[in-house]
Amino acid sequence: AQSVTQLGSHVSVSEGALVLLRCNYSSSVPPYLFWYVQYPNQGLQLLLKYTTGATLVKGINGFEAEFKKSETSFHLTKPSAHMSDAAEYFCAVTMLTFGGGTRLMVKP
Amino acid sequence: KAGVTQTPRYLIKTRGQQVTLSCSPISGHRSVSWYQQTPGQGLQFLFEYFSETQRNKGNFPGRFSGRQFSNSRSEMNVSTLELGDSALYLCASSLAEGGEETQYFGPGTRLLVL
Numbered sequence: 001a002q003s004v005t006q007l008g009s010h011v012s013v014s015e016g017a018l019v020l021l022r023c024n025y026s027s028s029v030p031p032y033l034f035w036y037v038q039y040p041n042q043g044l045q046l047l048l049k050y051t052t053g054a055t056l057v058k059g060i061n062g063f064e065a066e067f068k069k070s071e072t073s074f075h076l077t078k079p080s081a082h083m084s085d086a087a088e089y090f091c092a093v094t095m096l097t098f099g100g101g102t103r104l105m106v107k108p
Numbered sequence: 109k110a111g112v113t114q115t116p117r118y119l120i121k122t123r124g125q126q127v128t129l130s131c132s133p134i135s136g137h138r139s140v141s142w143y144q145q146t147p148g149q150g151l152q153f154l155f156e157y158f159s160e161t162q163r164n165k166g167n168f169p170g171r172f173s174g175r176q177f178s179n180s181r182s183e184m185n186v187s188t189l190e191l192g193d194s195a196l197y198l199c200a201s202s203l204a205e206g207g208e209e210t211q212y213f214g215p216g217t218r219l220l221v222l
C-alpha cells in the first residue's frame with residue numbers, strides 16, 4: 001500500500017522568501033514521486049517528478065525537490081517566492097495516491 | 109498540441125439522476141485516468157483506461173463506471189447521484205500506462221448535485 005502525507009495544509013511566506021513544502025511517503029516498492037500545482041479553477045500541472053537516477057530533481061518555475069530514501073521524503077523547495085506561486089500544491093506517489101495538498105500563500 | 113479537454117465544464121444535477129462526463133486526451137496519448145477532487149477527501153483516483161481496457165480502479169462504488177473508445181476518448185458515468193458526489197472530476201492523459209508516466213490534466217468538470 002502507498003500513502004502520502006503533506007505536512008501543513010496552509011503555508012504562508014513573504015515574497016522573496018524560501019518556499020518549503022513538505023511531503024513524506026510510504027511505499028512498499030521503489031516510488032515514483034510527483035509534485036503538481038493547481039491554480040484556481042484549473043487542473044493540475046506537473047512541476048517535477050522523480051523516477052530513478054539523480055535524487056535532486058529540478059522542475060519548472062524554479063522549483064526543485066530532493067528524494068531522500070532514508071527519510072522517505074520528497075520536499076519541494078524554491079529559493080525565492082513570487083506572488084505568482086500562490087496556488088495549491090500536491091505531492092503524489094505514482095498516479096494512484098495523492099497527498100492532501102498544501103495551499104501556498106505569498107505575502108507582498 | 110491541444111491539451112486535455114473535458115466537457116461539460118459545469119453541471120448541475122439532482123439526486124437520483126445519472127451523469128456522463130467526457131474527456132478527450134492529448135493527441136497520441138493512450139492512457140486516460142479519472143480523479144474526484146473534494147474539499148473533504150482531496151484527490152482520489154477513480155480508474156485508469158489504456159487501449160480501451162480498465163487497468164486500475166480506485167475504491168469507489170459500482171455507481172461509478174467508465175469506458176474508453178478506440179480513439180482514446182473516455183467517458184465516465186455516475187448513476188443514482190448522491191449529494192456527496194458533488195465534486196470536481198479531473199481527467200488526465202499520458203502516453204502510456206505505468207506509474208512513472210507524466211500525466212497531463214484537463215481543467216475538470218465541476219458537478220453539483222442538489
